[in-house]
Amino acid sequence: MQTSEIKYTVPKSIKKDTVFTFCPGCDHGVALRLVAEVLDELNLREKSVAIASSGCSVLLYDFLDVDCIESPHGRACAVATGVKRAHKANGSDKFVFTYQGDGDFASIGLGESLHSALRGENITAICINNTNYGMTGGQMGPTSAMGQITTTSPTGRNKEYHGFPIKTAEHIALCDGVSYSARVALYDIKNIINAKKTIKKAFEYQLEGLGFSFIEILSSCPTNWKLSPSEAHKKIENELTKTYPIKVFKDIKETPNV
Amino acid sequence: MSEKELLKGNIAIARSALAAGCSCYFGYPITPQTEIGEFLSYEMPKRKLAYVCAESEIGAINMALGASATGAKVMVSSSSCAVSLMQEALSYIASDELPVVLVNVMRAGPGQGHIYPSQGDYNQAVIGGGNGDYKTIVLAPSSVQECVDMTFRAFYLSQKYRNPVILLLDGMLGQMAEPAIIKDNPYPETDNSSWVLNGANQRPAREIRSLEPNQNKLIRHIYEMNKKYKALEANETDWEEYQTQDADFILTAFGTMARSAKAVCNYYREKGIKCGLFRPKTLYPFPFERLRELTKTTKKFIDIEMNMGQMLRDVRLSILSNVQISFIGKPVGDWLSESEMIGAIDNIIKDCYANI
Amino acid sequence: MYKSFIISGSGGQGVISMGNALASIIMLNDFFVSLCSSYGAEMRGGAVNCEINMSDSEILSVRNDKVDYVVALNQTSFDKFISKVKENGTIIVNLSLAKVNKIRDDIKYISAPLTQEAINLGNIKITNSIALGVLLKVLGGFSYDNIKPVFEKLLKNKQNMIQKNLEALKLGLDYVLDKE
Numbered sequence: 120m121q122t123s124e125i126k127y128t129v130p131k132s133i134k135k136d137t138v139f140t141f142c143p144g145c146d147h148g149v150a151l152r153l154v155a156e157v158l159d160e161l162n163l164r165e166k167s168v169a170i171a172s173s174g175c176s177v178l179l180y181d182f183l184d185v186d187c188i189e190s191p192h193g194r195a196c197a198v199a200t201g202v203k204r205a206h207k208a209n210g211s212d213k214f215v216f217t218y219q220g221d222g223d224f225a226s227i228g229l230g231e232s233l234h235s236a237l238r239g240e241n242i243t244a245i246c247i248n249n250t251n252y253g254m255t256g257g258q259m260g261p262t263s264a265m266g267q268i269t270t271t272s273p274t275g276r277n278k279e280y281h282g283f284p285i286k287t288a289e290h291i292a293l294c295d296g297v298s299y300s301a302r303v304a305l306y307d308i309k310n311i312i313n314a315k316k317t318i319k320k321a322f323e324y325q326l327e328g329l330g331f332s333f334i335e336i337l338s339s340c341p342t343n344w345k346l347s348p349s350e351a352h353k354k355i356e357n358e359l360t361k362t363y364p365i366k367v368f369k370d371i372k373e374t375p376n377v
Numbered sequence: 378m379s380e381k382e383l384l385k386g387n388i389a390i391a392r393s394a395l396a397a398g399c400s401c402y403f404g405y406p407i408t409p410q411t412e413i414g415e416f417l418s419y420e421m422p423k424r425k426l427a428y429v430c431a432e433s434e435i436g437a438i439n440m441a442l443g444a445s446a447t448g449a450k451v452m453v454s455s456s457s458c459a460v461s462l463m464q465e466a467l468s469y470i471a472s473d474e475l476p477v478v479l480v481n482v483m484r485a486g487p488g489q490g491h492i493y494p495s496q497g498d499y500n501q502a503v504i505g506g507g508n509g510d511y512k513t514i515v516l517a518p519s520s521v522q523e524c525v526d527m528t529f530r531a532f533y534l535s536q537k538y539r540n541p542v543i544l545l546l547d548g549m550l551g552q553m554a555e556p557a558i559i560k561d562n563p564y565p566e567t568d569n570s571s572w573v574l575n576g577a578n579q580r581p582a583r584e585i586r587s588l589e590p591n592q593n594k595l596i597r598h599i600y601e602m603n604k605k606y607k608a609l610e611a612n613e614t615d616w617e618e619y620q621t622q623d624a625d626f627i628l629t630a631f632g633t634m635a636r637s638a639k640a641v642c643n644y645y646r647e648k649g650i651k652c653g654l655f656r657p658k659t660l661y662p663f664p665f666e667r668l669r670e671l672t673k674t675t676k677k678f679i680d681i682e683m684n685m686g687q688m689l690r691d692v693r694l695s696i697l698s699n700v701q702i703s704f705i706g707k708p709v710g711d712w713l714s715e716s717e718m719i720g721a722i723d724n725i726i727k728d729c730y731a732n733i
Numbered sequence: 734m735y736k737s738f739i740i741s742g743s744g745g746q747g748v749i750s751m752g753n754a755l756a757s758i759i760m761l762n763d764f765f766v767s768l769c770s771s772y773g774a775e776m777r778g779g780a781v782n783c784e785i786n787m788s789d790s791e792i793l794s795v796r797n798d799k800v801d802y803v804v805a806l807n808q809t810s811f812d813k814f815i816s817k818v819k820e821n822g823t824i825i826v827n828l829s830l831a832k833v834n835k836i837r838d839d840i841k842y843i844s845a846p847l848t849q850e851a852i853n854l855g856n857i858k859i860t861n862s863i864a865l866g867v868l869l870k871v872l873g874g875f876s877y878d879n880i881k882p883v884f885e886k887l888l889k890n891k892q893n894m895i896q897k898n899l900e901a902l903k904l905g906l907d908y909v910l911d912k913e
Binding site: 408637643712714716 | 753756757766768769770795796
């Protein structure tokens with residue numbers, strides 16, 4: 120049997136000579152690579168505008184080789200609405216997606232996110248859910264799980280002090296303007312392959328003009344979780360997926376709006 | 378053929394925006410500017426232009442941020458307390474050097490205040506309500522015709538300097554109707570092909586961002602912005618003077634207050650008293666230099682505003698030390714009539730004139 | 734020449750439309766004009782008024798301490814604005830909805846049952862056009878032929894209302910007024 124040489128290739132949509140500056144073991148690098156691969160496969164690099172926001176996700180524009188604009192914290196979906204609509208008014212259709220953290224998408228920016236979903240803006244939002252505010256050093260976020268210890272929930276998240284976490288993909292799936300809403304994870308090869316397929320589907324739905332498509336990516340944050348990268352992935356597999364199941368919550372092609 | 382029409386200030390702005398080539402409007406209702414959004418919600422879809430009833434003013438201004446990055450002419454309108462909500466994004470827009478036109482039809486404050494007309498947001502517009510070293514071009518119309526002319530100018534300046542422009546008027550002007558003519562856009566189009574985001578096709582990818590981890594780059598960026606502001610101050614400062622040549626005292630006022638002040642000028646001139654008027658048409662850049670020149674010949678200035686003295690700060694900064702400055706104003710939301718102005722001015726100048 | 738007007742009534746009486754019509758007539762007769770209307774919460778079913786200035790030179794002050802003419806379409810308006818009439822000015826009162834309480838003797842009172850006249854003509858909504866006719870008659874200088882094209886233009890989207898409004902306007906212009 121002949122073994123062919125496997126070459127590591129960098130997707131065209133990743134900037135040349137990029138060195139990811141995320142923490143060791145952080146899933147952002149994997150997520151961004153998947154996005155870049157899908158952009159390549161769908162031939163979207165030249166017609167894309169990406170929206171970065173605040174937090175670790177903002178570094179998107181250091182790595183992706185597509186036109187990028189940064190939005191104020193939480194407003195990525197509003198900025199994406201403006202980009203998409205302005206191009207449409209100008210007679211051109213661009214591929215527009217946001218790349219945001221969970222604090223950005225589901226806490227400070229929930230209003231903009233939810234209303235873009237309700238309006239059925241024909242954009243794609245990617246939300247990296249690492250269950251805390253990563254860039255500022257691991258504070259409790261809207262998605263921190265019950266009992267999770269963070270720098271602002273030192274004895275663990277509890278309902279008396281902090282209330283409950285938001286299940287973003289489930290909520291977004293309830294909006295009629297949404298074509299696709301799913302949660303994926305990146306803790307093993309199987310899930311990474313599934314995540315890529317899901318991202319591709321969400322992108323294709325935008326290309327078909329079906330409305331707002333959404334992917335929540337459960338990601339590790341080893342530095343702030345104070346775990347090794349593999350322990351962090353185990354935590355996602357064994358604990359977080361109980362709160363945040365890996366699932367497609369809405370696919371308009373399978374279950375149209377009533 | 379453009380002909381004279383009876384137009385409300387708000388409608389004049391909306392119509393002129395369309396005539397200037399505005400292709401995107403994002404808004405949220407608030408009195409006294411709601412007609413702008415209502416009118417455009419009817420007209421823009423007919424022309425397949427972008428109109429979004431935003432979920433909030435925060436949503437609206439951020440949609441504008443995104444839309445302007447494509448090179449589109451973008452307008453957002455709102456009023457006072459809701460313009461406060463937009464300050465964060467305005468700071469980003471200024472740093473990103475994006476052309477957005479923001480109309481603030483001022484109502485009374487602070488806080489929710491009420492819908493009565495006011496000039497209470499001079500400070501917010503001119504000094505800036507957002508964080509960081511940035512400037513917003515501020516135009517202050519005083520008639521419906523100027524609402525038309527300055528809307529065209531706002532789009533032009535925003536594109537030319539890649540800078541946010543605020544059209545600042547009080548609720549009375551937004552709501553009042555006067556004959557005005559909307560002609561074709563008098564300004565040339567600006568080439569923006571070197572910076573817009575329309576897909577990295579046969580060119581390197583572009584970034585529009587305010588975050589700059591490299592300290593030196595950030596500092597350079599701010600220096601570059603500052604150069605632009607110096608150019609603005611040198612080239613775009615605009616004002617109106619009325620009988621200032623031989624004036625014993627000069628009234629300073631902007632917007633609708635300057636109209637009444639002009640009538641007051643006429644009143645004094647008829648009595649043989651030499652009164653003049655100085656009206657800044659651009660609040661930023663403020664006509665400091667011209668006002669300073671005037672203080673060489675006129676030693677008494679009276680600033681009139683529908684607030685507790687906001688432009689007064691810039692008037693004070695303009696003048697030489699041996700000049701007397703008085704202030705006439707009422708709290709925001711309380712219209713200052715011609716006769717009230719005269720009463721107050723009489724009090725200030727009574728020692729100098731026997732015939733008052 | 735400088736003349737100022739206040740038109741006042743309650744929401745639904747067509748105060749703003751009447752102000753708009755008057756201002757348009759003034760503009761199309763080549764005078765300078767300004768029209769300021771009450772706006773926002775205060776007009777939701779409440780009191781509505783507008784202030785109009787007419788001049789042969791540029792209008793600077795748009796708000797007046799006192800005006801030459803007040804049209805009061807209801808009692809609240811009469812009570813509120815009688816003090817705003819200039820000395821020797823005129824107040825036109827809608828007798829159907831207001832009593833003329835002559836608390837001042839330095840102004841002229843003109844009254845007519847405007848709402849009742851509109852009902853007699855078959856549509857209560859044209860009260861404002863009758864009032865406008867009366868006001869223009871008192872003001873003088875404007876003829877029916879002169880005003881008709883303005884009405885046709887203003888009502889171009891309500892073709893079915895043009896005829897009724899013109900009838901109302903004519904009734905107002907021809908009204909026999911008992912000046913007191």
